[in-house]
Amino acid sequence: MERQIRYQREADLEWAHKFTKHPNCERLLLCIQCGTCSGTCPLSVYMDLTPRQVMAMVREGFRDDVLRSKTIWLCASCYACSVECPQNIKITDIMYRLKREAIQSNLYPKRFPIPVLAQEFCELVRRRGRNSEFWVVFRMAFRSNPFVLLTMARTGWDLWRTGRLSLRMERIQRVNELQYISAASKEVD
């Protein structure tokens, strides 16, 4: 059985210190652990860690546990927590930063569709300038769990029948310009 509790020596306080230096993450230190974020979050019932726990764990430096969790990926960016937070912590922006770090350090849950979707989406937009919903979903399913396509077939058919699903690959004319920008911004990152 896997050990559930964490010891202080596993925490990376230096990482936590660095994390709170990032723009929009400074106010994390002011968190009073009231749980308003978890209470307002429409998705917290599906999360393995609630947003309040994420805040506490980031602050204490439990990096790998946070970056491996599904919570950061389930965040739908509705900003309800940021609006309600009595300490004005920008929780959604903190979630975004955690997502980026999870991808960079390759700790995201590999078969979980949302991080896969994010990467496929970006890849498609980088190459073509626009997102074509059908192809993003198709590639996401292919990389995470191809069988999910079977369960989506009915929905897909209904969307197709009502003209809401297009198989066309959207593309813009000045895609070179966009790729140039992507390359330049990669250096900044």
Place this chain on the structure above:
Amino acid sequence: MEPSAKYLYYPGCSLKGTGIAYEESLLTTFRLLELPIQELPDWNCCGATTYMSVSETSASCWRQETWHWHAGQVPETCWLHAMPVISPCARARNWWHTIRR
């Protein structure tokens, strides 16, 4: 593209996909109200919420890109600056607002 239109229309990818019903009703409303509306030529994806999870810098660059390419670099489209932008997608609108502020 002529500067005859009163409003610029930035649809966003979802209004060309599953949200096409919204686009149809919006454009019909504008036609019935006799408000001239024109789609921004060669717009690119705003990245929505997904792009932020991969790279923050390129996410904000892209959003600026679709705007500045028209408004700054091409002199004959300078009039775009003065036009109100209609962006029915919630996420795209949020970004437009941030850029123009």
